[in-house]
Amino acid sequence: MLRGVYFDAWFPRQHCYHPSLPPRRLRMVDDLVDYRANLLVWASMGGGSVALPYLEQEAFGAVEPRSRFYGFVNDSEFVAACQARGIKVLGIVFEAQGWEFPVELDEDESTVLALNELRGVGRSGWLGLREFSSDRYPNLWPAFETYFPGGLRNSAGEPVRDLIEECVARDIHGEPCHARWVECPDREHQCFYMDRNNPVWRTYLKAIIRIQVDAGVDGIQLDEAELPLGAMQYGACFCRDCSTGFRSYLQQLAVERRPAELAGVDLADFAYGPWLLAQGYDFQTDQQASPLFGHYYAYQCAAIERHFAELADYARSYARSRGREVLVTGNFFNLDPHYLPLAEHTDFLITEMRNTTDRQPEWFRYADAFARHAGGREVVVVENPYGGVVPEVAAALSVGRGYDRMRLSLYEAAAFGANMTVPYGSWMGAIEQDSFWAPHGLLVECQAFLADTEDLRSPVSANELAVVHSVPSSRDLIARADASDNLTNARDASVLVPYRVVTETLSRAGVPFDVVLATDGELQPDRFDAAELARYATVVLPGCWWLTHGQVTSLETYLDGGGRVVVTAEPGQNLSDEQTVRLRAHPGLTRADDADAVGLQPLGPQVAHTGDPAAGLASQLQRLPGSDAVACHLVNYGYDEEADAVTALVDVELAIRLDATSVSEARVVRPGRPEELVPVRLVDGRHTLTLSEVGVYTVVVL
Known part of the structure; x- marks a missing residue:
């Protein structure tokens, strides 16, 4: 089983500066061995979103004797040291991030005197993707064409002189978007939200992957794997490539599926942004009410799978060309269903849970269902500092308190179907001037127990109860409940999601249960069938008003075999009465309230104490x-x-x-x-x- 470490190794009492991670030391490997680690996530060589020469310095750069004295190594040397101890290291590709940092240089602009944190010396300027792609500092970095012979051209055939200007995600007014969750508000640096739908950016990301593979990483971790779908929190994206891509999507729709709003509209030169603005929509206020929103979402879902797969395939093929095999994974954030098609292209799953709380068995049971739907892949979880308890727990640990809260975090995940990573200077967000560390002895204690009892955990449950998560039934409600941006990760408690009410009710009552995903079969593959349900004595359908005809048939087959179904709303309301009448009238079907823990268990508790x-x-x-x-x-x-x-x-x-x-x-x-x-x-x-x-x-x- 995977035993991961969230290995940013950022410094205590200082900002967690993306994208460049601090230098690594050999002593860190000893710590990792103590933690029984076999996988490091967010671990190595993130500097490609500053510039490729910067990334090469991280990977292969010379280490001065003073630093060697204390065991400092470059990243390729660190990877090799970890591999010698049986620990796999992932290269982190910050796909959404395009950085610009304030810099101070010597007079001939050949030496960096200060970067990001300035000293008031030398010549002031900026250093990042824009300067790299425009060859602003020929005495500092190799020319852009060193990495891209002949230069790069965009989808319109134009030469690219400014990677940020070319590849940034843009709102409906054409303004560039920023990745606000990683910009420190008391610093001058800027992080632009980049767009993977732009082929130029994908070409650049492949260059990052090449350098990481050449440096020996065991795998490639594609952060912000849903790029640019996540830019919707900022009212994006309406860049040229997203706009032309959406136009092509609409043009290819079958006549019977063409939206009524487009009646009489010539799609030859259709531009979604101006079309929305002309009708008074800005794609920010009540975003889901925007005309064609569902189709835009569907277009982006298809795009994120296509382009994630392109990069995953490239990483594997490039590694093979170098005589190696590498793992591929991505940050699947809160495991939203739009990640399901992407999961098919990974070796295991990493999730940066949206809200980290002290008690959330229901979230881990959903993560288990996601992993089973994706073919039984293992799940590695990292905590999220926004909208949860991480800052509070970190503060408690720093004064010798909160040990049992830390134990709960690690043991809970193991009990309910995942691996919770050990924090090793992990991310505390862009606002806190600190990183997340836990006492060494506490982590050694927990990790030793988890490693020594690995044979007591299994991805196959013996639970009698399953809860169906109907993705189409819950999608809009969850989007409304979780509408805040990545800086707060707030949840609107006034928006009730029946699925969440049921699973939280069961969790608070201590009831063991599985989750089964019921998708729409179009945006996400549908693997819901009677054979999967047969091992459960009871299946609960919370608010499942939308079902496919095949899902209804599977439920009927399950009921005919002696199963029990509990519904909290009339199922399959999207279908005709003729298609659902037998299901609704079946003697094995009963009705209960979302928050009725007793009514949800017609056989009584499976586990009582x-x-x-x-x-x-x-x-x-x-x-x-x-x-x-x-x-x-x-x-x-x-x-x-x-x-x-x-x-x-x-x-x-x-x-x-x-x-x-x-x-x-x-x-x-x-x-x-x-x-x-x-x-x-x-x-x-x-x-x-x-x-x-x-x-x-x-x-x-x-």
Whole structure:
């Protein structure tokens, strides 16, 4: 299994400056070995979005003796040192970021005296993509054509002299967009939001990949993998390539699918931006109400898969041309469904969860469903400093508090189907002047337990209950609830998403469940079928008003086989009554309220325990490979702020309904405690045992 480290290694008490990561030291490798790490994410060689010569200096640059004294190495040397210890390092490609930094140079502009953080010396200027592509500093960097013989030309055949001007995402008024979430507001630097739909930018990104592969990275991580779909938070993109691409999309629509708004409109020279402005829409205010919004979204969904695949294929083919194989992955942010087609082109998934909180089993169960839909890929999770608890936890750890909150973060992910990375100077956003570090001994303790108990985790659950996430039914509601930009990641609590209400209700009640994705079959592949549902005793459909006819048929087949379906709204309202009447009238279908934890479980709880469920105990059942064993993972969220610790539950009677019949004893595994065997008895059809103590994390193996 993957054991990742969020390896930015930014400095404490200083901004986390994108895109250039601090120099690496050999001692860091020793730390990583202590953490039992086998994968580093956001780890190496991010400077390509400053300039290719800058990236080459990161990868291969000379290290002065004074720095060698303390074990500093360049990035290619660091990669080799990690590989010697069995640790894979990913090169990070900041796809959306195009940087310009203030700089101070000597008189002949051949030496950088200060960059980003200035000293008031030498000649002032700017250093970044614009200067690189225009050969502004011939004494400092090799010429642009050194990397692109003959130069680059855009889709109109024009020579490119300014990468930012050419490749930046633009709003409806033609203004360039900035990647605000990485710009430090008290610094002069600028980060422009670049557009991967522009073939020039893709050509540039391929050059970054070549340098990283040549430097020996084990894999390529494409950050901002949905580029430029994420630019919609800034009212974009209306650059030339997005506009011509959308026009082509509309022209290729079948006549019966052509939107009514385009009746009588000549598409030969159609320009979406001016067309919207003429009708009073700015693509920012109530964006989803903009005419043709759904088609624009569909166009961008297709574009992001096509161009992500192009870069993924290029990375693999270039590495093979150099006699190597590399892994490919991307930052899939909150695992929004538009990432599903991209996942097909990865070796594993990385997600920068939108909101990092102290308790979110429901999010990890969704991540598990996403991974299963994508062919069973492993999921590596990193925390997000915006809109969550990370700054608070980091501050607590810095004064010796919050240890159990950190333990919960790592153990929760393992219990519910993912790998939560260890923070190693990880990102705290562009506003905080700090990075996220945790006490070394605490991380060693947690990682040792997770590594030593790896055989107690499995991607195959033994849960009886599944919750269907109908992507078309929830898409607009989730977009409204999560409409804030990346600087806040706020959620509008007034927008109720039935799927979220149901899964949060079940999680707070400690109910183990799986999530099953039901997509539209067009923007995302549809893999919903009766065979997948057959292993569940109950399937819950929260607010699933939109279903395909095939999904209705699968549900009917599941019901005919003895399954139970619970709906919280009339299913399949997008279909005709004739197509849904049998489903709605089926005797195996019942109705419940979104927030009714009891009504959502017609068979009663699969896992029950003494005490109040609100006390904070959550469970997950996993079938262990190569045996008939089932592991019940128990996470205790009962953190007491005053005591600064999770309150252990004592003499807990645990009852689990399983299809096994011959369990006489269970193995109990806990961090920092010797394993013990406890007797199991069958009571009212449940395997029942008594646990002397349940702390932060307990695994019961039956």
